[in-house]
Structures are given as C-alpha cells and as structure tokens.
Amino acid sequence: MEKLNLRQQKGLETKNRLIDSALKVFSAKGFDASTTKDIAKEAGTTDGLIYHYFKSKEELLWAVVDKHSLIPSLRDAADQTDPDVPLESLLTKYFGQLLHRLNEKTDLIVMFFGEAQRKPQIREYLVSLIEEGLKPLYFLLKDRTALNEEELRLAVRNIQTAMVMYFLLYDRFTRNEETRESYIHTTVQQFLKILG
Amino acid sequence: MEKLNLRQQKGLETKNRLIDSALKVFSAKGFDASTTKDIAKEAGTTDGLIYHYFKSKEELLWAVVDKHSLIPSLRDAADQTDPDVPLESLLTKYFGQLLHRLNEKTDLIVMFFGEAQRKPQIREYLVSLIEEGLKPLYFLLKDRTALNEEELRLAVRNIQTAMVMYFLLYDRFTRNEETRESYIHTTVQQFLKILG
Amino acid sequence: MEKLNLRQQKGLETKNRLIDSALKVFSAKGFDASTTKDIAKEAGTTDGLIYHYFKSKEELLWAVVDKHSLIPSLRDAADQTDPDVPLESLLTKYFGQLLHRLNEKTDLIVMFFGEAQRKPQIREYLVSLIEEGLKPLYFLLKDRTALNEEELRLAVRNIQTAMVMYFLLYDRFTRNEETRESYIHTTVQQFLKILG
Amino acid sequence: MEKLNLRQQKGLETKNRLIDSALKVFSAKGFDASTTKDIAKEAGTTDGLIYHYFKSKEELLWAVVDKHSLIPSLRDAADQTDPDVPLESLLTKYFGQLLHRLNEKTDLIVMFFGEAQRKPQIREYLVSLIEEGLKPLYFLLKDRTALNEEELRLAVRNIQTAMVMYFLLYDRFTRNEETRESYIHTTVQQFLKILG
DNA sequence: TATGAATGAGGTTTCATTCAT
DNA sequence: AATGAATGAAACCTCATTCAT
Structure with missing residues (x-):
C-alpha cells in the first residue's frame, strides 16, 4: 500500500472531513444556498483549503456523491x-x-x-x-x-x-x-x- | 367588487405575469439559483418592479404558492x-x-x-x-x-x-x-x- | 437623437467615468494588477457597478480600447x-x-x-x-x-x-x-x- | 572557491531551474498573472520551495533579471x-x-x-x-x-x-x-x- | 406603474506565503 | 533540500434590494 507520512495522512483526513461536512451542509441548505465558508467552518478549516482538494464547489458535490454511494x-x-x-x-x-x-x-x-x-x-x-x-x-x-x-x-x-x-x-x-x-x-x- | 381603472388593471396583469414567471424560473433553477433579473426578464419587465409588488423574493415565492394551489x-x-x-x-x-x-x-x-x-x-x-x-x-x-x-x-x-x-x-x-x-x-x- | 432622461444621462456619465478611470489604472499598474475596486474608487463608485455596465473586467478593457482609439x-x-x-x-x-x-x-x-x-x-x-x-x-x-x-x-x-x-x-x-x-x-x- | 557537496549542488541546480522557469512563465503571462505554482510546475518542483530560495515572488523576478543579462x-x-x-x-x-x-x-x-x-x-x-x-x-x-x-x-x-x-x-x-x-x-x- | 442606476454584502475562487514534516 | 497542507487576504463577480426619476 501507499505510504503516507503523518502530514499527508492528516491531509487526507481533512479532505474527508470536508466531504462529510459538505454533505451535511448541502442536505441542510441545498447546494446553492450552501457557502464554501459554511462547509469549511463545519470541517474546522478555511474556505481556501477546499480549493486545494477540489477544483470547485461543484466538484466537491461530486466527491460527496462518490464517497457516499447509496x-x-x-x-x-x-x-x-x-x-x-x-x-x-x-x-x-x-x-x-x-x-x-x-x-x-x-x-x-x-x-x-x-x-x-x-x-x-x-x-x-x-x-x-x-x-x-x-x-x-x-x-x-x-x-x-x-x-x-x-x-x-x-x-x-x-x-x-x-x-x-x-x-x-x-x-x-x-x-x-x-x-x-x-x-x-x-x-x-x-x-x-x-x-x- | 372594486372597479379597477385601466392602469390598475395593467398593474394586476403585470403582477400575475411576475408570479407565473417566478414559477417557471423557480422550478427550472431552484429558488436560490433564480435571480430577480431572471424572473423579471421572463415577465418582460425589470427587476426593480418586483419590489413594487412584493416585499422580497421570498414573498414572491409564497405568492406563487398561493396562486398556483394544486x-x-x-x-x-x-x-x-x-x-x-x-x-x-x-x-x-x-x-x-x-x-x-x-x-x-x-x-x-x-x-x-x-x-x-x-x-x-x-x-x-x-x-x-x-x-x-x-x-x-x-x-x-x-x-x-x-x-x-x-x-x-x-x-x-x-x-x-x-x-x-x-x-x-x-x-x-x-x-x-x-x-x-x-x-x-x-x-x-x-x-x-x-x-x- | 435618443432622448435620455436625467437618470440615464447620469448613468452614461458614470459609464464613461468608469472607462476613463480604467484607462488610468490599467496604464499605471497593468491590467492584471489593477483591481476592480481600484477602478471603481477612481471613478467614485463601487466595484459592483462595473458589472452593471460591463460583463467583465476584460470587457471593460475593450471598452477602453474602443473609446480611446488612437x-x-x-x-x-x-x-x-x-x-x-x-x-x-x-x-x-x-x-x-x-x-x-x-x-x-x-x-x-x-x-x-x-x-x-x-x-x-x-x-x-x-x-x-x-x-x-x-x-x-x-x-x-x-x-x-x-x-x-x-x-x-x-x-x-x-x-x-x-x-x-x-x-x-x-x-x-x-x-x-x-x-x-x-x-x-x-x-x-x-x-x-x-x-x- | 567553496566546494559544494552533492546536496548543495543539486540545490543550486534547482534554484537555477526555478529562475529559468520563472523567466519563461513571466514572459508568457506577465509577472502579475504568473503564479508561483505555474513557475514551480515548469521547474518540476512545488511552490513552497520557491520560498526556500527567494524571499518573495518579486525577488525571484530580480534574480531572473540578474541571471539573464542581455x-x-x-x-x-x-x-x-x-x-x-x-x-x-x-x-x-x-x-x-x-x-x-x-x-x-x-x-x-x-x-x-x-x-x-x-x-x-x-x-x-x-x-x-x-x-x-x-x-x-x-x-x-x-x-x-x-x-x-x-x-x-x-x-x-x-x-x-x-x-x-x-x-x-x-x-x-x-x-x-x-x-x-x-x-x-x-x-x-x-x-x-x-x-x- | 415602471425603469434601471446604484449600493453593499457576500459568494466563489485564487494565490502568495508559511510551516510542519 | 523538498513537499504540500494550511492560511488568510483579496480578487472578480453576483445579486437582492433601494430609490430617484
């Protein structure tokens, strides 16, 4: 398997936290009414970081869909x-x-x-x-x-x-x-x- | 019933046109992604006029609900x-x-x-x-x-x-x-x- | 000729002021380093208004080029x-x-x-x-x-x-x-x- | 002259690569529109490293000027x-x-x-x-x-x-x-x- | 009644920079 | 030396809303 150092591991966790937070916020307010700040706050980071992991808010939506397949x-x-x-x-x-x-x-x-x-x-x-x-x-x-x-x-x-x-x-x-x-x-x- | 003069009648028509346009736009894009300009354009007027007839975009939504009861x-x-x-x-x-x-x-x-x-x-x-x-x-x-x-x-x-x-x-x-x-x-x- | 009421006339003036201000700021700082706020401030308005008259900062650049043809x-x-x-x-x-x-x-x-x-x-x-x-x-x-x-x-x-x-x-x-x-x-x- | 060990030598190479890449990117996009990520990518490294060798993006520009005298x-x-x-x-x-x-x-x-x-x-x-x-x-x-x-x-x-x-x-x-x-x-x- | 100029708050996104590893 | 996660400021842009006309 891939070796992730501590830093990268924490990064992965953050990314996952962002996805989970996005799910929560999107479902509560709907995609359009959800702000990147909302999501970042829910995840305990800042909105800029979202764009380190995802190209756009829309792509974050798809990451949510991918991760939480029903x-x-x-x-x-x-x-x-x-x-x-x-x-x-x-x-x-x-x-x-x-x-x-x-x-x-x-x-x-x-x-x-x-x-x-x-x-x-x-x-x-x-x-x-x-x-x-x-x-x-x-x-x-x-x-x-x-x-x-x-x-x-x-x-x-x-x-x-x-x-x-x-x-x-x-x-x-x-x-x-x-x-x-x-x-x-x-x-x-x-x-x-x-x-x- | 009150008699409406020509001006009031035209106003009422416009108001109705705004409600119908709002329904169309809301259903196509969702409430949040719909802009007052979208709605006004669909109705053939300008966005400012919405606020002559409705207190807010939200109130316009309720007017839609009221008018178009199922x-x-x-x-x-x-x-x-x-x-x-x-x-x-x-x-x-x-x-x-x-x-x-x-x-x-x-x-x-x-x-x-x-x-x-x-x-x-x-x-x-x-x-x-x-x-x-x-x-x-x-x-x-x-x-x-x-x-x-x-x-x-x-x-x-x-x-x-x-x-x-x-x-x-x-x-x-x-x-x-x-x-x-x-x-x-x-x-x-x-x-x-x-x-x- | 077209009839412009006082309001529209003032609007046209504002638009022109925006173009002139843009020229000034662009030439001083270059297009990329010029901010819409800079330009708006120079014109005595707010940046939002730029987008009432122009689709984008780039389009404002072309408006400058058009207006100030050499x-x-x-x-x-x-x-x-x-x-x-x-x-x-x-x-x-x-x-x-x-x-x-x-x-x-x-x-x-x-x-x-x-x-x-x-x-x-x-x-x-x-x-x-x-x-x-x-x-x-x-x-x-x-x-x-x-x-x-x-x-x-x-x-x-x-x-x-x-x-x-x-x-x-x-x-x-x-x-x-x-x-x-x-x-x-x-x-x-x-x-x-x-x-x- | 000082002798550089292998590590320092590699470092120097990287620094030079950064300068050359910066030149390429600056001339293609202009200083303001060039991002540190652009430059790092062109050099085959990551943006953080730029700040190991240069105080700022501006300083990198001057390094370019110094190195590439005409x-x-x-x-x-x-x-x-x-x-x-x-x-x-x-x-x-x-x-x-x-x-x-x-x-x-x-x-x-x-x-x-x-x-x-x-x-x-x-x-x-x-x-x-x-x-x-x-x-x-x-x-x-x-x-x-x-x-x-x-x-x-x-x-x-x-x-x-x-x-x-x-x-x-x-x-x-x-x-x-x-x-x-x-x-x-x-x-x-x-x-x-x-x-x- | 109707227009559209104007505002200002706030949204998405970008990015130089820092820093733990 | 090198990475890339993280920050935060600020950029462009959108938009509901107000208001003079």
Missing part, C-alpha cells in the same frame, strides 16, 4: 435477509432494513431529491440508484410469485418508491418506531396480495 | 370520474387524470419537491397537499372495498405517492402515452388485488 | 500639416505633432505596450494601429521622394517606430521641449537623406 | 563582426546578428517590455540596456562616417530601436528568414545614406 447500503438491506423464511417475515425484515438504511443516509437522500429536480446528472444518478435499489428485492421475489417479470418489476418499483416517499415526507420527521412498524406491517400485507 | 386540480381529477362505472375503468380513468394534471403542473410540483427538503413551510404545504390529494380517491373507494379505513388510507397513499414518484422521475421526461398507459394498466390491476 | 489622433497629426511647404518643415511639424499626440495619449499607449506582449488581440490592434499610423506620413511623402513604394513604406515605419520608442523610453519622462526639438531636428535631417 | 549577448553581436569589410556587409551582418540574438532572448525581452511600463527599476534597466546595446555599433561606425558624435549616436539609436520594435511586433511572430533578410537589406541601404 448502492452498497441498499444491497446490504437484501443481503441481510434470509431467503428461506416465509415471504411475510422476509418482506417485513427487508422493508425494515430499507427504512433503517434510508434513515442512516438521510442527509444524502435529502440532498439528492433536492438537487435532482434541476441537475440532470444528479437525477440520472438518482434514477440509476433506484433501479439498482430495486434489484435486491426483485431477485428475492422472482421465484416466489405468480407475477411475470414485467409485473413484478413494476410492483417492486411502486412499493419501493412509495416507501422512499413515506420516508421523505413522514418517517424521517417522526422517527417513531411504532408508527413505522405499523406502516410496514400493513404495507406488507397489501403487497403480499399483489404477489399472489 | 388542490383544485387534484380534486378535479376525481370529479371528472363517474362513480357508477366498474372499479377498473374508474381507477384507470382516475390515474390517467392524475398523471395528466401532474403534467399540467409540472413546474409547480418540481419546485415543491425541490424546496420542500429545506423549507419546512413548503414541506408542510406539500404534505397537506398530498393528504388533500388522497381524499378524492379515498372517497371514491371507501364503499367499494373490503379494506378498513386505516388500510384503505395507506393503500391510497402508497399508490398515489408511487405515482407521483413515477411522474417525477420518469413520466415527465418521456411523456410517452403508450408507456404511461401500460404503467397505469398494470398498476391498476395490482391495486385491485389490494382492494380485494 | 487612430483619429494620429490622423490629425498629418491633417494639420500643409503639403505645400518644404519637406523639412513639413516633417518637423509632423513629428512634432506626433510626439505631442503621443504625449496626450500616454496612458493608453503605455497600456497598449504593456499588454500587447501577452494579449494577442491587443497586439494585433497595436500592429493595425501602427500600420494605420504610417499612412498619413506615407501619403504626405509618396510624391516627393525618389524611393519606391516598398522602400518608402519601410523608411516610414522605421522612423516612426523609432519615434514611438523614443517617446516610450525617454520623452515621456523628461518632457523637455528643447531635447525633443533637437531630437526631431536631427532625425529629420537624417530622414531627408533617406528620402533623397 | 548585455553580453548584445556585445557579441558586434564582436563577431569583422571591422575590415565594407560597411554594407558589416551592417548587414551586424543587424542579422542583432535579430538573431533578440530571437534567442525573446522571453527576456518580452518580459522586459511588458514590465518596464510600470516597474521603474525594470525600465531603467531596459534603458541602460539599450544604451549599452548602442555602443558596439557606435564604435564600429564612428571612424567610418561623416556624422559627428551626436548625430551618429542618434542615428544608431533610431535604427536600433526601430529594429527592436520590428522584432517585437513582427519578426518574432513570423520568424520568416526571407522577410527578415529583405527588411535588413533595405534598412541597411537607407542607413548607409544617413552615414553618408
């Missing part, structure tokens, strides 16, 4: 689900995991939805993210349903986007365990009917 | 749906209307979702909008399903938020009639299973 | 010279006028020579300026010399560029009438030999 | 000219050498003319350079002309500054041998008339 997180939600259990508990567990992961990545997701409406690159990334996010559930279900491929794909997309919306507009503000469980329970029941 | 539009989607027809065609028609209305109000909706993540007032409005938007479908269905109130409410919310998401991420970019109809068709089929 | 000034130097007088006094008068004009436009010329070495557009303008500047003397002489066209052109260019150099490196710092007259006198004597 | 180069132009040959070929050869030397030192000369207009120290150096540069030709000619000292001095200055101007504005961009030879030829013919 996809691994989404895949985990499925991996941690045992495929031998009954569908109902499988789905309950999966959706529980999903909302859990979304909550862990609240900042990032909020930022994505805020910027996606105007930055096409972000929107494309978001769409690919969702497509990617559908796969785990799709593969979990494709051998256990009467729906054909097309139908299953749509069912999975609908249920999952509905859940993201639920997260964005309700769950992340209440963070109430009971409400969430009840929501998941009922949603699973109804989803099972679709799967047949 | 609720009537959503209600229409249900009103134009005859309650005596079979559920399937009723839902097909309703969802068709819904996507149609969303497309008509693309600018507004995009703006709402862009700003809702950071302006709490906008988020609250968006939530209330969605709650309001659920009512027509809820009332259309409540006497024709085996689901209890709670279940129906959730089912309606899930299906409808899924559809808004579909609109935001896909439909508004493709605007392909066939794809949309196919989407609606399959979604309705699956929704019918939930309604039982 | 060519009319150069042409005048010849126009004021009566073609019926003996060559010697004609040349003496012409060169006197030339140095006089150069002194009047010191700022501009110094700026040109400073920037021409790196801004190709400025260099081209400078070259065209010099070519243009040669014409009056050329037309004054072409019927009164044994030189052919080619030779005369070169003679005129050499003598005139030498004079500009003299101005740039000596005359503009001493501004001593006697020295200048003596320089002109001897130069004319030698130039007459060339003309034959 | 005077020896100018003197060479005369030294390589045999005084026994006819004036015409002598002058032809001398001016050929002069343009050749100027081309060799393009960077330096361009930098001088760019900065001379605002840095008085540079201007003084440039003037002294020109005065110095006139001497070789003056001494070459003083016994072979009817002109008195004063007249010869002026003739030499005029012809030589004209030639520098020719170099700055034309020759260095075209670098066309034929054009240059033709220019020199005609110029020499005319200069001979002055010398009488």
